[in-house]
Amino acid sequence: MTFFVSHLYNDYAKMNELHRLGSEIAVHSVTHKADVEHYWRPGELHRLGERGSGHEGDADEVWFYPEKDIKGFRAPFLEVGGNDMYQALYDNGFSYDCSWPALQYTNWYGEEPLGALFPYTLDYLSPQDCTVGRCPDALFPGMWVAPMLDLKDNRGEACAMLDACQGNETDCADQNCEDNVFKFLKRNFEYNYNSNRAPFGVFTHHSWFLLDEINESTAHTNGYLRFLQYVNSLPDVYLVSMDRVLEWMKDPLPVMDLGSHPAFTCPTFDPESDCPDPITCEYQEGLPDPGLKEVLMTMCSRPCPKNFPWLGNIDGN
Numbered sequence: 611m612t613f614f615v616s617h618l619y620n621d622y623a624k625m626n627e628l629h630r631l632g633s634e635i636a637v638h639s640v641t642h643k644a645d646v647e648h649y650w651r652p653g654e655l656h657r658l659g660e661r662g663s664g665h666e667g668d669a670d671e672v673w674f675y676p677e678k679d680i681k682g683f684r685a686p687f688l689e690v691g692g693n694d695m696y697q698a699l700y701d702n703g704f705s706y707d708c709s710w711p712a713l714q715y716t717n718w719y720g721e722e723p724l725g726a727l728f729p730y731t732l733d734y735l736s737p738q739d740c741t742v743g744r745c746p747d748a749l750f751p752g753m754w755v756a757p758m759l760d761l762k763d764n765r766g767e768a769c770a771m772l773d774a775c776q777g778n779e780t781d782c783a784d785q786n787c788e789d790n791v792f793k794f795l796k797r798n799f800e801y802n803y804n805s806n807r808a809p810f811g812v813f814t815h816h817s818w819f820l821l822d823e824i825n826e827s828t829a830h831t832n833g834y835l836r837f838l839q840y841v842n843s844l845p846d847v848y849l850v851s852m853d854r855v856l857e858w859m860k861d862p863l864p865v866m867d868l869g870s871h872p873a874f875t876c877p878t879f880d881p882e883s884d885c886p887d888p889i890t891c892e893y894q895e896g897l898p899d900p901g902l903k904e905v906l907m908t909m910c911s912r913p914c915p916k917n918f919p920w921l922g923n924i925d926g927n
């Protein structure tokens with residue numbers, strides 16, 4: 611799987627563990643600041659990529675993660691930032707963006723669907739419809755777009771992420787709701803599986819699973835797990851991270867040969883965690899938002915940074 615992570619409240623020990631076990635870690639900005647109108651939209655997206663010389667003083671929403679194998683990006687609120695955003699990703703060595711919802715290019719939308727888009731590069735101008743934010747009209751050769759194919763929720767409305775998908779009877783505690791979540795995911799998967807077989811993504815924030823707690827239910831979690839078990843039972847379906855999908859796009863072997871494709875073989879990993887003794891750093895002062903009283907940051911290395919690491923001081927000096 612691919613985890614698009616942001617920095618505030620991130621648990622770096624868990625992130626490290628997910629990565630060690632074979633999941634991909636990708637970037638979902640440092641702040642995930644909840645202000646689309648004044649922060650993300652105005653095109654101040656030099657924020658995204660200004661590295662300058664050294665760290666000090668740079669506001670840099672993308673480049674907070676030192677890991678060399680960070681390849682992918684998702685814009686907060688899917689607010690695609692036009693050429694500026696793609697330029698920043700390009701300049702910072704990212705290989706793909708996964709922020710751009712596709713509605714017209716799905717296998718279900720409209721009288722005569724245009725067909726679900728496969729991931730593609732910006733070597734040519736994209737035909738993809740632009741439903742959120744500003745979409746690029748410059749070329750970025752070799753830069754991949756992994757389109758977020760809109761799902762069709764149980765009302766018949768489009769949604770790019772599960773958090774936005776609604777419908778009758780998925781937010782309750784009875785078995786019916788779990789069944790409805792499962793059927794909703796399966797139906798959407800089948801739009802691709804029974805048609806052009808474009809890679810099918812299920813995207814969600816963690817909060818979608820937390821709704822179960824509010825609803826005193828297990829419908830979302832169990833319906834989702836049932837869906838994973840169902841697709842895993844199909845002999846020609848692979849559950850993979852986005853970076854592996856793109857490796858396959860570069861070398862699209864037929865399904866009978868996929869077992870030997872490097873992108874589809876499970877990597878071996880050390881059974882011992884390489885972060886056996888994480889520490890939790892506590893910060894009450896100097897926090898980036900006056901509304902924050904305390905921030906905990908769990909991480910693998912020692913010692914805790916003196917200050918909470920943030921834009922302009924990513925080492926927390």
Ligand SMILES: [Zn+2]
Pocket residue numbers: 638642685686687815
């Ligand atoms: Zn988000």
